[in-house]
């Protein structure tokens with residue numbers, strides 16, 4: 001039962017303000033510190049040039065849960081992590097964190113650049129509350145997991161960004177924390193190390209509360225048990241079905257479709273449903289995809305559908321992969337077995353089957369798939385299940 005598990009992170013009505021202007025920020029910082037020293041309450045209203053970077057944020061994470069934070073740049077994700085980790089104080093509200101906390105917040109933060117990797121392991125572990133003997137016992141595992149090899153005895157300032165992430169993650173993960181805070185850092189590691197981290201997170205999350213910030217909705221879907229969508233310091237949605245708000249989140253972005261057919265063999269591409277031109281459709285419905293070229297082509301054409309993370313999800317080939325000979329192409333009754341989200345087309349025009357590319361046209365228009373549920377995979381196949389006793 002979910003409720004049986006202990007709440008390890010509790011964020012209650014947390015707000016945090018910052019000043020846009022550096023001089024004001026320093027002046028307010030001194031004012032706030034002075035008030036604190038004299039036991040006076042923090043100034044709750046916004047002063048000139050201040051804004052709420054976090055505005056009444058509430059959530060809790062239990063042992064065994066991993067919460068993904070999603071939001072545009074500046075939404076307040078890192079600020080909430082820094083408050084949870086005790087690096088920042090909230091102006092309003094309260095954060096309660098139980099147990100040993102390991103945080104991977106800023107690349108290389110927490111490392112002393114002039115010390116070696118090995119020395120930094122001891123430093124980091126002692127911050128996490130481990131004794132020298134406990135760290136000695138874990139040392140080989142940490143070094144082996146990081147795959148840093150002989151660089152472990154080189155100063156951390158000589159490490160690449162990926163190496164810093166490897167070391168930081170290895171210390172945090174091997175020390176079996178109760179709370180693990182991860183801010184975007186996995187994006188820096190190579191794919192092999194990232195997969196190793198994901199596998200380790202899967203193990204850790206059984207007995208730990210994890211908060212994970214990422215701009216990759218796919219990674220959040222893969223790792224997290226629930227997600228929280230933030231915008232301008234506010235939580236706009238949370239839960240394990242964030243479909244609607246995720247779509248709204250996509251809408252908040254300016255439309256970047258900028259297909260300019262000038263000089264291209266493709267003069268237009270659009271989709272229709274029941275004969276009407278549309279730019280949003282319901283999941284599982286049928287659409288026709290229409291393409292028009294500048295002249296009659298004798299070529300092999302394929303269309304690739306990309307999701308919002310630019311991940312190719314479907315390639316549509318002409319049946320039997322024969323070449324297309326004509327000026328217009330209509331792909332009839334294409335089934336939109338896609339989860340809600342925004343998808344864009346890329347069209348490849350090839351000379352022959354495995355021959356050179358004549359033209360590769362990317363981002364030639366997009367459409368939105370609407371739906372109630374948000375399933376964590378780009379493609380949905382409805383299939384009868386043979387259920388047996």
Ligand SMILES: Nc1ncnc2c1ncn2[C@@H]1O[C@H](COP(=O)(O)OP(=O)(O)OP(=O)(O)O)[C@@H](O)[C@H]1O
Pocket residue numbers: 018019020025053071072073074075076077078079080
């Ligand atoms: N020390 C600071 N002083 C002033 N403003 C700050 C400070 N730290 C953060 N901010 C501002 O607070 C807002 C939230 O920043 P935050 O770093 O939490 O966003 P984020 O969601 O993590 O963004 P990103 O996805 O770019 O990492 C932004 O407008 C940012 O400019």
